[in-house]
Amino acid sequence: MKLPTSILYISLLSLFSITVSADNIQRTIVTSGLGEVSVMPDMAELNMQLQAINKDGIKAKQEVDEQFNRLLRGLARLDIPKDDVVAPSLQLSPHYDYTSKKRKLIGYRAVRNITVLINNLEQLDQVMNTGLTAGIDQMGNINLKVANEMSYKTQARQQAIDQSKSIARELARAYDARLGAVVQINYQGSEVQYPRPLMKSQRSAIMISDSEPGIYLRDNIKFNDRINVVFELLVQE
Secondary structure (H helix, E strand, O other), X not given: OOOOHHHHHHHHHHHHHHHHXXXXXXXXXXXXXXXXXXXXXXXXXXXXXXXXXXXXXXXXXXXXXXXXXXXXXXXXXXXXXXXXXXXXXXXXXXXEEOOOOOOEEEEEEEEEEEEEEEOOHHHHHHHHHHHHHHOOOEEEEEEXXXXXXXXXXXXXXXXXHHHHHHXXXXXXXXXXXXXEXXXXXXXXEEEEEOOOOEOHHHHHHHOOOOOOOOOOOOOOEEEEEEXXXXXXXXXXX
């Protein structure tokens, strides 16, 4: 049966459009890369608090100042410089007695929060003992860290990049194709997983004894990175 000229023209035009569309399809391959670097902590931030209560506010402040100076002298003997000690302010507030029905002013409380950066993790127990000797009222969290964080972040990112390329090449070869230029990079960012801070109860549990130096069991710090990449896929004709 002979088709009308108009129908034949439309059919040929549709076939031409499909062919053109197929030729213009952008062949791409999308891969993800993951990187992780695990490092043993070699530094720590120790948070401490000095406190004194006295009927005279000035004397309460002086007591805390004396304790702080003793702490600095003790840390100096451990070769920990003042630059690694952060104690920006001193808080002085009224101290009340609430045992009776009425609030009664019995003095003033002077408080100073201190953070000590310990670059040699082996000194952690010595620094704690120095703080207690100086009159530290409260030991806070121990935040474990590592030097040269940026270098480990860079290593994790490079791992993610290398993995995304390797997977893309492997898949392209499996489908008888090869990789072309990068079409798009979607960087997911980096993440650092620090060990949970050691609390007061945890420190007591992992100390060997009162007569021996404290030993602290610590998890590694993990640097993670993720990247998604779109490559052009060159199909072998």
